[in-house]
Amino acid sequence: xxxxxxxxxxxxxxxxxxxxxxxxxxxxxxxxxxxxxxxxxxxxxxxxxxxxxxxxxxxxxxxxxxxxxxxxxxxxxxxxxxxxxxxxxxxxxxxxxxxxxxxxxxxxxxxxxxxxxxxxxxxxxxxxxxxxxxxxxxxxxxxxxxxxxxxxxxxxxxxxxxxxxxxxxxxxxxxxxxxxxxxxxxxxxxxxxxxxxxxxxxxxxxxxxxxxxxxxxxxxxxxxxxxxxxxxxxxxxxxxxxxxxxx
Numbered sequence: 001x002x003x004x005x006x007x008x009x010x011x012x013x014x015x016x017x018x019x020x021x022x023x024x025x026x027x028x029x030x031x032x033x034x035x036x037x038x039x040x041x042x043x044x045x046x047x048x049x050x051x052x053x054x055x056x057x058x059x060x061x062x063x064x065x066x067x068x069x070x071x072x073x074x075x076x077x078x079x080x081x082x083x084x085x086x087x088x089x090x091x092x093x094x095x096x097x098x099x100x101x102x103x104x105x106x107x108x109x110x111x112x113x114x115x116x117x118x119x120x121x122x123x124x125x126x127x128x129x130x131x132x133x134x135x136x137x138x139x140x141x142x143x144x145x146x147x148x149x150x151x152x153x154x155x156x157x158x159x160x161x162x163x164x165x166x167x168x169x170x171x172x173x174x175x176x177x178x179x180x181x182x183x184x185x186x187x188x189x190x191x192x193x194x195x196x197x198x199x200x201x202x203x204x205x206x207x208x209x210x211x212x213x214x215x216x217x218x219x220x221x222x223x224x225x226x227x228x229x230x231x232x233x234x235x236x237x238x239x240x241x242x243x244x245x246x247x
Contacts, residue, residue, distance in 0.1 A: 122166075
């Protein structure tokens with residue numbers, strides 16, 4: 001694809017400017033020479049945006065992803081049987097959409113225990129969840145949103161290694177997929193863990209984490225999520241199920 005065609009695509013897609021699609025074409029040319037699998041313009045654009053439109057950094061990031069993918073998903077995807085123990089704990093629910101059409105993930109931090117997890121399975125679980133969420137994206141939407149409910153979270157739930165592993169996978173291999181994370185019912189003790197994790201969050205991602213106070217919780221969630229899509233536990237009408245049964 002030449003630059004003119006990329007610019008035409010930008011107008012055709014109607015969701016980016018010609019200059020950005022020109023850079024996408026340039027990134028494609030750089031990476032396609034090393035890996036012919038680079039065919040998805042939108043994927044290329046996400047990696048480009050994740051590295052602030054720096055072609056060299058974006059191509060290095062993309063090639064790292066293409067090397068990681070067959071190792072992380074040798075059969076093309078993660079099956080439920082490969083993450084059965086993680087699924088059985090009900091720590092994440094993948095249901096509903098926010099008002100922008102972004103698929104929602106609801107996470108319950110107090111259901112995760114480092115003493116009851118295998119780190120390799122946990123990493124597979126993160127990939128499983130992200131792939132399942134991406135599969136729920138409606139046409140024209142590239143991002144998902146999340147609610148991290150930390151009610152009841154304590155030191156026995158603190159798992160810095162797992163948090164950093166999940167962060168690394170999301171930032172390096174699923175760039176520009178995260179739209180917003182609401183952290184709710186945050187206990188004071190969690191802030192010690194947050195201070196350790198925070199420096200590992202890239203600048204583009206940091207602003208997507210929003211701490212919500214208890215007094216603002218109902219208003220914040222209802223402004224972001226329609227009543228029919230809001231879980232019952234937060235005063236809405238959506239019944240939450242386990243990830244294996246999520247829609």
